[in-house]
Amino acid sequence: MQRRSFIASAAAATIAATTFPVSAQPLPRPAIELGDDVFLGSAWRDLGSKTVGIIANQSGVTSRLESIVDAIRHQGKVHVKAIFAPEHGLRGDRPAGAAVGSYVDPASGLPVYSLYGATRHPSAAMLAGIDVLLFDIQDVGSRAYTYISTMAYAMQAAKTYGKEFWVLDRPNPVGGTTTSGGPENVMIGSMDGKDYQYILPATHWVAHMASGLFWVHRNSVPAATIQGLQRRGGKANIYLFGGPQQISSGVAKQLSQYGTIVRVTNDDPVAFNAPPTDSPEATAIAFAKMYDPMGMFGWKITGPGHGFTLVNVNDWQAAVASAPVNVAAMALAICPWSAEAASTSL
Numbered sequence: 001m002q003r004r005s006f007i008a009s010a011a012a013a014t015i016a017a018t019t020f021p022v023s024a025q026p027l028p029r030p031a032i033e034l035g036d037d038v039f040l041g042s043a044w045r046d047l048g049s050k051t052v053g054i055i056a057n058q059s060g061v062t063s064r065l066e067s068i069v070d071a072i073r074h075q076g077k078v079h080v081k082a083i084f085a086p087e088h089g090l091r092g093d094r095p096a097g098a099a100v101g102s103y104v105d106p107a108s109g110l111p112v113y114s115l116y117g118a119t120r121h122p123s124a125a126m127l128a129g130i131d132v133l134l135f136d137i138q139d140v141g142s143r144a145y146t147y148i149s150t151m152a153y154a155m156q157a158a159k160t161y162g163k164e165f166w167v168l169d170r171p172n173p174v175g176g177t178t179t180s181g182g183p184e185n186v187m188i189g190s191m192d193g194k195d196y197q198y199i200l201p202a203t204h205w206v207a208h209m210a211s212g213l214f215w216v217h218r219n220s221v222p223a224a225t226i227q228g229l230q231r232r233g234g235k236a237n238i239y240l241f242g243g244p245q246q247i248s249s250g251v252a253k254q255l256s257q258y259g260t261i262v263r264v265t266n267d268d269p270v271a272f273n274a275p276p277t278d279s280p281e282a283t284a285i286a287f288a289k290m291y292d293p294m295g296m297f298g299w300k301i302t303g304p305g306h307g308f309t310l311v312n313v314n315d316w317q318a319a320v321a322s323a324p325v326n327v328a329a330m331a332l333a334i335c336p337w338s339a340e341a342a343s344t345s346l
Contacts (some may be wrong), residue, residue, distance in 0.1 A: 030063035035168030036136050037063050040071055044078050046227065050131035050164075053122075055084040055115070055154055057147075058092035059138035060168075068136045068168070073108055080110060081130045086137065086150040087116040115150050122157040133158055136168040164224075185211040185237045185295045186229065188255065190246045192218045197280040198242035200311065200319045201287045211297070219248050221255065229258035237295035239264055241283060262292055280313055 030037070040062065052072075054060075060068040072078050083090060089100045090112055100114040113126045122133075133154055137147045151167070158165040187206070189199025195218065206213050214225045229236055236259030240247045243265050252261055264287050288308075291300035311319045 027064060032171050034063055034170055036060070036068045036071070039134070039166075039168055040075055043231075044072075044075070047078060047132060049079075051079045051081045051129060052132045052134050053082045053084060053127065053130040054080060055086070055133060055135045055137065055150065057086055057088060057090055057137055060136035068134070069105075069108060069110075080108075082126065083108075083110050083112045084115050084122060084126070084133075084154070085112050087146045089114075089116075115153065116146065120150065121153045122161075124161055127157065127161050127163055130163060132164040132166055134166050134168060136170075138170050184232055184235055184259070185209070185239070185297050186232070186259075187211060187213045187239045187241060188216055188225070188247065189213070189241045190218050191215045192246075195242060195246045196316060197313050198246055198283050200280065200313070200316060201284045202241060203319045204309065204322075205287075205299075216247060216251055216255075218246065219251060221251055226258075229255070232259060235259055237292070237297060238262065239292075239295075239297060241287070242280075260294065262297075264290060 054069055054072070056068050058067075062068065062071050064071075066074075069080070069083060072080055083105060085100055087100065088094045088096065090105070094100050099117045101117055102114045103112050104110070105112050113122065115122065127133075135151055135154065137151070139147070155165050157163070187199065187202045189196060189202065199213070202213055205211060212228060214228055216222065216225055229238070234257075238255050238259050238261050240252060240255075240261065240263045243263065244252070252263070255261060264283055288299050288301045291298035309319075309322045311322065
């Protein structure tokens, strides 16, 4: 057979092969309920009449492999005002580092605002008429990409312009089968003054474990924190970082209606109302040593052979940045930094 006729025959065979009907295989039952599935199933009701903007790309799909944008539109219960696209665009078809332009999505007729073009921060004009931003982008699981920065910038804009920010969570794609310290575990810190220093050690824990991190005021509990705790059906394991001077006894009592309270302090890691403490350094050491079998929570580091990260107590950015560095169990030791010396013993 001549080469030309062979190519023609092969092409004909290929075309013919594509005309045969192909039966679609049903998708397996998902082993993990994704954040967008939870939203579509029940959490959307918490929106009330609020309108949403969706930050997503091609990874933002449900367990049925449907785009979160399409799934919400097909459900017909939520009013979507706009879509926001990160690096690589909404469909993931833009080269790395290439600017992404804004346009109108032909399928939905919704505006798609670029967060990787002329600006990387949602503007007041982009957020006009939006009450809640939904973030549904799969983490890479192996290294840092720009998506985490997109989320941070969007969260900053949400705070600036008074919008709510909801993250539709997803499992780590690297493996995704081993869990420890599940979603019933919630770490709580105070956002007043410099009380955040007490919960800095939690950054390393949440980088590796599926636990929530919520905020309270010293003497009150924000509505968003209450909402998150209510979703745990009264079964939350609640870990307070700091003593009663950071999170008052009244707040601890209010939180106890949503689960079991454990205080992380320098005196007694599992005391409900331990004596007041003004030492974030001692709290970091207590957290490194503690272990609560109820929630399988805590590093339980009481001997040699473990890695630690030393972070300036006034530099929370360093604590966050260093959290995912080591995939092995790590604890964070925070210390006051001075020109003379810096030392922490564990």
